Amino acid sequence: MVQREAQRDIVVRFEGVAFSYGDIPVLENVHFHIHRGEFIALVGPNGAGKSTVLKLILGLEKPNQGGIQILGKGPEEARERIGYIPQHADHDPSFPISVREVVRMGRLRGFQRFRPEDEEAVDRALAQVEVEDLAFRPFSALSGGQRRRVLVARALAAEPEILVMDEPTTNMDAESESRLYKTLGKLKGSTTILIVTHDTEFVSALTDRVLCVGKRAKDGKAHALVQHRTMRIAESPPELYGGQVAKVLHEEALPEDSCCIEVSSNVGGKL
Amino acid sequence: MRGFFSALLDPSLPFLRNALYAGILSSILFGVVGAVVTVKRIAGLAGSISHAVLGGIGLALFLSAHRIVPDVPPLAGALVFAILSAFIIGLVSLKAKQRVDTAINAIWAIGMSLGILFLAKTPGYTDLMSYLFGNILFISSQNLILLAILDVVVLFLAYRFYPQLEASAFDEEFAKVRGVPTEGLFLAILILTAMAVVLLQTFIGLVMVIAMLTLPPGTASHLARNLASLMVWGVVFSFLFSFGGLALSWIFDLPTGAVVVVLAGAVYLVAAGLKAIRPGGLVRR
Numbered sequence: 073m074v075q076r077e078a079q080r081d082i083v084v085r086f087e088g089v090a091f092s093y094g095d096i097p098v099l100e101n102v103h104f105h106i107h108r109g110e111f112i113a114l115v116g117p118n119g120a121g122k123s124t125v126l127k128l129i130l131g132l133e134k135p136n137q138g139g140i141q142i143l144g145k146g147p148e149e150a151r152e153r154i155g156y157i158p159q160h161a162d163h164d165p166s167f168p169i170s171v172r173e174v175v176r177m178g179r180l181r182g183f184q185r186f187r188p189e190d191e192e193a194v195d196r197a198l199a200q201v202e203v204e205d206l207a208f209r210p211f212s213a214l215s216g217g218q219r220r221r222v223l224v225a226r227a228l229a230a231e232p233e234i235l236v237m238d239e240p241t242t243n244m245d246a247e248s249e250s251r252l253y254k255t256l257g258k259l260k261g262s263t264t265i266l267i268v269t270h271d272t273e274f275v276s277a278l279t280d281r282v283l284c285v286g287k288r289a290k291d292g293k294a295h296a297l298v299q300h301r302t303m304r305i306a307e308s309p310p311e312l313y314g315g316q317v318a319k320v321l322h323e324e325a326l327p328e329d330s331c332c333i334e335v336s337s338n339v340g341g342k343l
Numbered sequence: 344m345r346g347f348f349s350a351l352l353d354p355s356l357p358f359l360r361n362a363l364y365a366g367i368l369s370s371i372l373f374g375v376v377g378a379v380v381t382v383k384r385i386a387g388l389a390g391s392i393s394h395a396v397l398g399g400i401g402l403a404l405f406l407s408a409h410r411i412v413p414d415v416p417p418l419a420g421a422l423v424f425a426i427l428s429a430f431i432i433g434l435v436s437l438k439a440k441q442r443v444d445t446a447i448n449a450i451w452a453i454g455m456s457l458g459i460l461f462l463a464k465t466p467g468y469t470d471l472m473s474y475l476f477g478n479i480l481f482i483s484s485q486n487l488i489l490l491a492i493l494d495v496v497v498l499f500l501a502y503r504f505y506p507q508l509e510a511s512a513f514d515e516e517f518a519k520v521r522g523v524p525t526e527g528l529f530l531a532i533l534i535l536t537a538m539a540v541v542l543l544q545t546f547i548g549l550v551m552v553i554a555m556l557t558l559p560p561g562t563a564s565h566l567a568r569n570l571a572s573l574m575v576w577g578v579v580f581s582f583l584f585s586f587g588g589l590a591l592s593w594i595f596d597l598p599t600g601a602v603v604v605v606l607a608g609a610v611y612l613v614a615a616g617l618k619a620i621r622p623g624g625l626v627r628r
Contacts, residue, residue, distance in 0.1 A: 130520050156520045167382055167513055168567040177510045182522035186506060210568065230521075 081108040082141075083234055083264050084129060086297075089138035091124055098124050102138070102297045104283055108233075111256070111265045113275040115320060116285035121295050122268045123159065125285060126236055129266070130156060143233060152181060155227030155263075157237040163219065165212045171222050172198070172207045178229030190229075197229035201255055217248030224252060234264045241269070253278065253316065277304050277316035284322070299326040347590045359589075361487060362479035362599065365546045366585030368490040369555075372539045373585075374578030375501050377556040378563070379532055382512040382570060388436065388533060390553040391447045392428050393540040395454025397549055399424025400474055401461030408465045417474075418489075418541065425537035428454060433530040477548030477600030479589070490542050497535065501574065504528075509570050546585075548600040558607040559584060562614045584610070 084106040091099040098121040106112050116122050127133040128140055131147030142150035155178070175197055179190040198204045201221050206214065211222065220240055227235060241249045253276055256265060260278050269275065275282055282300045302318035350356050351363060380389050403420025406412040428450050435446040462469050473481055501508065510518035511525045519525045536556075543552050563576030588603030595602075 132516065132519060151520050152522050154520065156517060158514070158516060164382075164384075164513075166564060168564060168569050168573050169509070169513060170569060173509070173569055174513070177506070177513070177517065177521070180506055180510055180518065180521040180523065182524075183504065183507060185503070226517075 082106070083108050083143050084266070085139075085141045086125075086128075087139045087141075089128065089135045089140060091121075091128060091133065091135050098295065099128075099135075099285070100296055104297055104299070106264060106266065108264055109261050110280045111260050111276075111278045112267070113279045113282045113320075114266060114268045114285065115272045115275065115282055116270070116295070117272060118270055120286040122270070122285050123238055125297075126156075126238055126266075126268060129236060130154060152230070153233045155230050155232030155235045157220075157223050157227045157235070157240050159238040159242065163212075167212065169211050170207070171203065171209055171211055171214070174211050174222055175207075175225045175229050178226040193229050193231060197225040200228055200258075201225040202251060215245065215248075217244040220244050221248055221252060224255065228259075232263065234266065235259065237265070237267045239268055239270060257316075272320060272322070274305075274317050274319055275302060277302075277318045279318055281326075282320050284320070300324060301326060347593045350593060358480050358482065359593065361482045361484070362546070362589055363586070364487050365479070365482045365490065366589055366603075367582060368487060368494055369543050369546050370578050370581035370585055371494045372490070372497060372543055373555045373559055373581035374563075374576075375497050375574045376536055376539045377560040377581070378570060378574040378577045379501075379508060379512070380536060380556050381560040381564070382573070383529075383532060385533070385536070386553060386557050387444075388432050388447060389536050389540065389556055391432055391451040391454075392425055392533070392537045393544070393549050393552045394451045395428040396421045396425045396537075396541055396544065397458030397474060398454040398456075398461070399458075401458035401465070404469060405461040405465045408467060418486075421541045421544070422538065424454060425541045426534055429533040429537035430530070433533045437526050437529065473548075474544065475548050475550045476598060477544065477546055477551065479546065479599050482545050486542065486545050493539060493542055497539070500535070505571065508532075512570070546600070547603060551600050551604045554604045555581065555584070555607060558604070558611045562607070562611045565614050565618055580607070580610070 082105045084104075086102050086104050089099060089102040090097070102125070114122050114125060124133065128135055129142060129147060131142075131151050140147055143153055144150075172194060175194050176186060176190065178197065179186060179193055195204075198207055201224050203218065203221055203225055206218060206222065211219065214222065220243075224237075224240065227237075240252060244252070256267075256276070257278055259265065265278075267276070267279075272284070272286070279302055282302055284298050284300055285295050300320050300322055301324060302320055305317045305319055350359055353359075380386055399420035399422070400417045401420070402424070403415045403417045406420075407415045432447055432450055436443055439446065459471075462471060470478070472478075507518065507523045507528060510521065511523055511528050515525050540549075540552050540556075543555070547555055559580040560573055560577040562580050563573050566576050567573035584603050584607040588606045589599055591597070591606070592599040592602040
């Protein structure tokens with residue numbers, strides 16, 4: 073093994089992070105980092121704390137212990153450079169708003185008003201996710217899968233350096249899911265992608281590394297985080313991740329710095 | 344109806360023209376603030392604030408009658424109570440993890456009860472019904488000027504901060520990620536709503552303000568495609584209800600506030616019924 077190029081740009085770094093909701097411990101001693109351009113799957117069972125990790129990255133929650141750096145800054149300073157796709161189970165169907173207006177929200181920056189270049193960015197984002205034809209339809213008139221793709225366009229409208237997605241394929245039809253992974257495939261490499269999924273067994277074959285929340289910490293209450301490698305599955309059903317699927321090898325936990333070390337022989341598929 | 348129009352032009356009936364001006368000026372607040380109250384789903388909070396305002400009115404009348412603070416206008420007491428209750432309700436909603444509805448109802452009940460207690464100990468006759476249900480005879484030029492000022496402020500803020508308002512109402516968490524101070528915005532909306540409630544109560548009454556902050560936007564929601572058009576249609580409907588209510592109450596000698604609300608409620612129900620018959624809504628989408 074040899075050290076990879078000395079300092080690959082690290083865009084997300086968690087150092088000994090602990091977090092609890094009141095008296096209920098959720099995360100304990102969480103260490104991990106993500107390099108620029110990586111495609112990371114954050115997996116774990118329901119209630120393990122995956123969404124909490126996202127909220128910590130976005131600065132919506134603050135850790136009780138440890139440090140978090142996003143793009144070399146604190147989460148609150150960096151979050152405008154993050155594209156966020158929430159899980160969004162609670163959409164209000166009576167809210168009057170068009171698809172274009174939803175996507176334009178991605179261009180919001182504090183108290184600033186929209187500028188002409190924001191409209192151009194909205195056009196690009198609509199095209200990237202292939203929802204241009206829906207632009208002037210009411211958001212509430214869309215199917216669940218279409219709505220989810222519009223929220224992806226909203227996140228992309230910000231032209232983010234990091235794209236953070238919380239279970240984006242929940243309730244999504246196979247065609248929408250396939251289109252989403254096609255879009256993500258195009259973004260891979262240029263945008264750092266962190267995708268949360270509760271499917272702990274399989275992830276998209278686009279995935280570089282899997283971070284798994286769910287291993288109990290020493291006191292047996294909060295969860296820690298471990299890394300696993302994946303193995304590409306040759307024949308996958310087309311309705312899952314657009315037909316490009318990898319299996320998570322849970323039996324093997326990788327050291328935190330494994331991504332910074334070159335493996336001399338490629339074992340068990342692409343990491 | 345001709346009698347109503349000639350009464351509007353009659354120099355000996357200035358209060359009716361004042362009521363019409365108040366209706367026009369109120370419509371802007373009903374439509375714009377009402378649209379925000381509707382999409383933010385804070386009608387319950389606004390209802391609590393509007394009822395708690397009676398405490399402030401009672402306190403002002405009590406202090407004035409006992410010469411503790413001479414000549415303090417009821418409007419000043421109402422404003423203090425409205426802003427205070429908006430602040431408490433806002434903080435409870437943001438910070439408390441549970442029992443928010445209990446706290447909101449407590450503010451509602453305590454505010455009203457304090458108002459009744461202060462009025463009971465205030466010498467002389469006080470027309471409680473006028474405060475609760477509105478009285479167009481009470482609309483002064485000062486009221487109209489204050490309504491006009493608040494209209495301008497609300498229109499400016501709605502225009503200047505429209506993207507932030509829209510985003511925080513549609514998806515508060517996302518708006519926060521995009522750098523919008525959503526909690527501060529929420530408190531500002533509540534305080535502005537509280538100030539609107541105080542100025543609107545002379546036309547429509549404390550008890551019925553909340554109806555006019557919800558029914559016109561509710562009717563408008565069948566036509567609106569976005570928040571801006573919800574505001575515009577809300578203003579249009581509010582004006583039609585206010586004008587129609589004022590005319591009907593004049594013709595049939597009925598309390599204006601109640602007629603306005605019944606008219607707004609009837610149209611809202613008819614629109615909702617039509618929507619139920621035509622599930623696609625009143626507008627082809």
